[in-house]
Amino acid sequence: MKTLDKKIELILEKESIRQRNSAVFIASENYASESVRNYSNSIFTNKYAEGYPGKRYYAGCENADEVENLAISRGKKLFSSKHINVQPHSGSQANMAAYVSLLKPGDKILSLSLDHGGHLSHGHNVNFSGKIYEIHNYYLNRESELLDYDQINDIAEKVKPKLIICGYSAYSRIIDFNKFKSISQKVDSLLMADIAHIAGLVVSGKHPSPVGIADIITSTTHKTLRGPRGGLAIIREDLSSKYDRGVFPAIQGGPLMNTILAKAAAFEEALSDNFIEYSQQIIDNAKVLANLFLDRGLRLVSGGTDNHLMLIDTRSIGINGDEAENKLNEVGIVVNKNAIPFDPMPPKITSGIRIGTPAITSRQISNDDLLKIGDVIVDCLSTSSKNTSVFSKEVQKIMNKLPLP
Numbered sequence: 001m002k003t004l005d006k007k008i009e010l011i012l013e014k015e016s017i018r019q020r021n022s023a024v025f026i027a028s029e030n031y032a033s034e035s036v037r038n039y040s041n042s043i044f045t046n047k048y049a050e051g052y053p054g055k056r057y058y059a060g061c062e063n064a065d066e067v068e069n070l071a072i073s074r075g076k077k078l079f080s081s082k083h084i085n086v087q088p089h090s091g092s093q094a095n096m097a098a099y100v101s102l103l104k105p106g107d108k109i110l111s112l113s114l115d116h117g118g119h120l121s122h123g124h125n126v127n128f129s130g131k132i133y134e135i136h137n138y139y140l141n142r143e144s145e146l147l148d149y150d151q152i153n154d155i156a157e158k159v160k161p162k163l164i165i166c167g168y169s170a171y172s173r174i175i176d177f178n179k180f181k182s183i184s185q186k187v188d189s190l191l192m193a194d195i196a197h198i199a200g201l202v203v204s205g206k207h208p209s210p211v212g213i214a215d216i217i218t219s220t221t222h223k224t225l226r227g228p229r230g231g232l233a234i235i236r237e238d239l240s241s242k243y244d245r246g247v248f249p250a251i252q253g254g255p256l257m258n259t260i261l262a263k264a265a266a267f268e269e270a271l272s273d274n275f276i277e278y279s280q281q282i283i284d285n286a287k288v289l290a291n292l293f294l295d296r297g298l299r300l301v302s303g304g305t306d307n308h309l310m311l312i313d314t315r316s317i318g319i320n321g322d323e324a325e326n327k328l329n330e331v332g333i334v335v336n337k338n339a340i341p342f343d344p345m346p347p348k349i350t351s352g353i354r355i356g357t358p359a360i361t362s363r364q365i366s367n368d369d370l371l372k373i374g375d376v377i378v379d380c381l382s383t384s385s386k387n388t389s390v391f392s393k394e395v396q397k398i399m400n401k402l403p404l405p
């Protein structure tokens, strides 16, 4: 590069400092490895490769074919599946391709309501999915704040959906894919498992896998899986060519070959024993924080966590989710406000925050430092003092010594 673009370099530098210094507890974020980042920057960004390996609509795709075939074979090994599509640009695109290929406009979808932990692309009315399909929702149980399979079964029998969706953005417990399967079989519907959040835990054997159970499995590649920003899908064999056409040509043009190269690299990383240890550490760290919060009198939705995230009911500290998010952000702790089940507050305010451990675990935080930050979170949320510099200093001291991947 001859001359640096000064404006861009300045923004990059600021973001690099922000990422190094902040304690990231956003449950959907992670730090990809240096090789994943480099590969996603690679010269494959220059290449058009519409179509699939061996069946492209452009010349010069022989190396692109090798890249995609490598990502496919590693992906199949990682998920123990017979099929995988590595082209979806994102988790939402992977879901859109599922709906477009398997449903007709107006068909019924049954999914968890967004404010109980579902995702926009599962049929929210501001999303394409809510505009094109007839959406019905199920909810968490009011007392246990857990999935209520009897309730889901009853609604499914009443609604007779064409598709049932499980897999969430803010659910801290294990999903029983077999129970969903028996419900979907009873009402003769397709079952989709969106494992965007938990894919890394699934491939490490730390959460049950929906492969071989759900008809369609969609995911992102950048959350617990720690790959480049992107999506993937694993489809029942007899539906797979339909799905592949749902991605291209139905909703996407050329695949992002640079990203697919980085997905291949990330899949290889996720196949290692190190990654299994990493996934276990994510869960251990989440438990450490959950116990600390409970010991200090905070209320957690469903009482705790079995995976990489938890929801704090911030009413137990007398503040709302928006205030909590801002207070923590000021001291370098990054979380997001999040609706809790049956939240009386609007989505821009909410009564909760979501705390996830994938990113902080990638920074290799020690148990002692994690406990210190956990205490800072509670102290900072509880104080009414405006002077929070002791908290920022404590966070800075810890984050400065932790390596960046």
Ligand SMILES: *Cc1c(COP(=O)(O)O)cnc(C)c1O
Residues within 6 Å of the ligand: 028, 089, 090, 091, 092, 093, 118, 119, 121, 167, 168, 169, 194, 195, 196, 197, 220, 230, 231
């Ligand atoms: C994050 C997420 C997605 C969407 O991912 P994008 O890549 O942001 O489009 C889809 N489904 C669930 C359950 C998610 O948590």
